[in-house]
Structures are given as structure tokens and as C-alpha cells.
Amino acid sequence: MLTTQQLRDAQTQARQYLERAGIVLTPEESMNIEVADFGLGELETTGLELVVYVNTHRVCAKELVLFPRQTCPEHRHPPIGDEPGKEETFRCRWGTVYLYVEGEPTVNPAARVPKGREHAYTVWHEIVLRPGQQYTIPPNTLHWFQADDGGAIVSEFSTRSRDEFDIFTDPQIRRSTVVE
Amino acid sequence: MLTTQQLRDAQTQARQYLERAGIVLTPEESMNIEVADFGLGELETTGLELVVYVNTHRVCAKELVLFPRQTCPEHRHPPIGDEPGKEETFRCRWGTVYLYVEGEPTVNPAARVPKGREHAYTVWHEIVLRPGQQYTIPPNTLHWFQADDGGAIVSEFSTRSRDEFDIFTDPQIRRSTVVE
Secondary structure, three states, X not given: OEOHHHHHHHHHHHHHHHHHOOOOOOHHHHHOOEEEOOOOOOOOOEOEEEEEEEEOOOOEEEEEEEOOOOEEEEEEOOOEOOEOOOOEEEEEEEEXXXXXXXXXXXXXXXXXXXXXXXXXXXXOEEEEEOOOXXXXXXXXXXXXXXXXXXXXXXXXXXXXXXXXXXXXXXXXXXXXXXXX | OEOHHHHHHHHHHHHHHHHHOOOOOOHHHHHOOEEEOOOOOOOOOEOEEEEEEEEOOOOEEEEEEEOOOOEEEEEEOOOEOOEOXXXXXXXXXXXXXXXXXXXXXXXXXXXXXXXXXXHHOOOOEEEEEOOOOXXXXXXXXXXXXXXXXXXXXXXXXXXXOOHHHOEEOOOOOOOOOOEO
């Protein structure tokens, strides 16, 4: 759960990040930046700020803002009906992001798991993305990501986004944000 | 046909546009900016500079650079096999772009058709895109676009890109660029 004040503060901060990176939003987009706390109420460590540009049956594009050390928690996008799961390409636009996917665990990874949530982070193959660098995550692959101490902006290019089908490793997580 | 010098000059200019807009490329992307003259050899009026970020079987994302009054000529993306045609969302990042699609023709449109090519421009429903503004073009819909006097940068979010299937109104057009 987020308070109205927390929501507004996160939106203001996200607007500043996007502006600094030269990413222009319409006034409407700017007023409606989505703030996701994943139901944990620990936005500073587990959270994400999003601008969804387009989400049709076939294509989705978003900007993702991560504040310093903010983490998008581990999840995967399963197949739905006849469709394979969501395929995502993350392209770093500003800052540095540590992305973790299935594969050989990285020795001395750079991210720090949010305290008390260690059980919910199981994949440790690290990919470091700096501006201009990108990585494509195949459908149904566990992944999570965190900004470094300076925050980050990531463009996401993907197939249709249906957050309600995402499967998070942490059973406490709820994808819909509730504002009190 | 493009000369090597024309190709290099267009790449240099496109790099300057992208840099000015704060869009960061990897050194490899920067060296390999695609320059399309659509086989007409009139790059100044009919042409496009592209950086393809990703193009999988499901999703494609690109940056498009248009120099002042440069035009991407009229075409459509037809269905291929079981797939509907390519669906494209154009989001203006920098500058101003005039986009034309099927529909009620606009009185006094802002674009100027490349001289001698008037026969190849048949749709005149105008959409003006300024930074932050975007438009989604349904599959198999005729469209073309031109930057205003200051040039433009447009992000394209789409389904899979298969340029070789595009159908151009101008029968002289060849999508593959030949460099002599």
C-alpha cells in the first residue's frame, strides 16, 4: 500500500529523472506516471516507476524509472493460452542497471537484495547495462533488476503486457498498486 | 544508389541529431547507422536514417532520423501468411514530423511532396507529431511521413520488421540501399 503522498513524491522524482535524460512526455503521461510497490509497501527498495507508451494485442513499449538501488523483484512471464510468454528487450537509456536472469550465477554480483527478501531472489546471472546497452529476455525466464547508486532509466520493448499473469517468486507480492 | 561519401555524410549527420536529442548509441550502433535512399538516389528529399535496436520474430524497435523535409515515402505493410501486417507506433522524440495515413484528406497539409514524385502520394490525412506525441498505424494501412524544416527523430515500436515485404506506391522504389 502507498500513501497519496508517497505516490506523488515518486511521480515527481520520476519526472525529474526523465527530464534529465531528455525524454519528453505529454502533460497527460507526466501526470499519470505509474508507481508500482508490488504490494510490499517498501517502495524505496522494491518498486518501479513506469510510463506505458503503447500496449496493443501485439506490441508494448514503456519507459521504466528506477531510483537508486530500487529493485524490480524476480518474476517471469508464463505462456498464456496459445501465446508464448511475454518477450522483453531492456535498453538502458540513462544510469546503470544490474539485470539478473537464469544461468551461471555471477560471483560477487553488484546488486543488493532488499533486506528480508533474500528468499525471493533465486537467479544470479548478472548483466550490467549502461546507456545504449540492451538485453532481450526470452519468454518465461526468471529475471529481476536493480539500479546502481545513481538510479536508471530503461526502455522496454516487448510483446503485449499483461501484468496480471506475471509470476513472482515472492508469494507476498501483488502487482496492482493500492493507494490509500 | 548512394556513394560512399553520401552514406558517410548522412551517418555523421544522423549521429549529430541523435546526440543532440540525448539518445545514446553503442559505438557499434553508431558506426552502422542504416541510410535508406529507397533506390531513388534523392536522399535529401526521399530517405531515412535508422538504428534498429531489436527485431525478433515478435517485436521490433528502431530510432528513425529524418533530416529537414526528408520523406519516408508512401507504403503499407501487408499480411504475410497467417500474420496480419506489421503494426507500427511512431513516437516523436525530437523535432516535428508530419504523418499521413488513410482517411479524410487534410486541407492545406504541411508536408511538401518530393518534386516529380507527386503520383506516389495518395493518402493525405495529416497527423502532426511533436515530442512526446505518438500515433499507432494499423496493419496494411498506407502511410508516409516527412520532417518539418528542422528535422525530426521518431521512435518506432512495432511487430517484426520485414522490409522486403513492404509495398510502396512508387513502383520505382527499391527498399534495399545500394552503395557504389
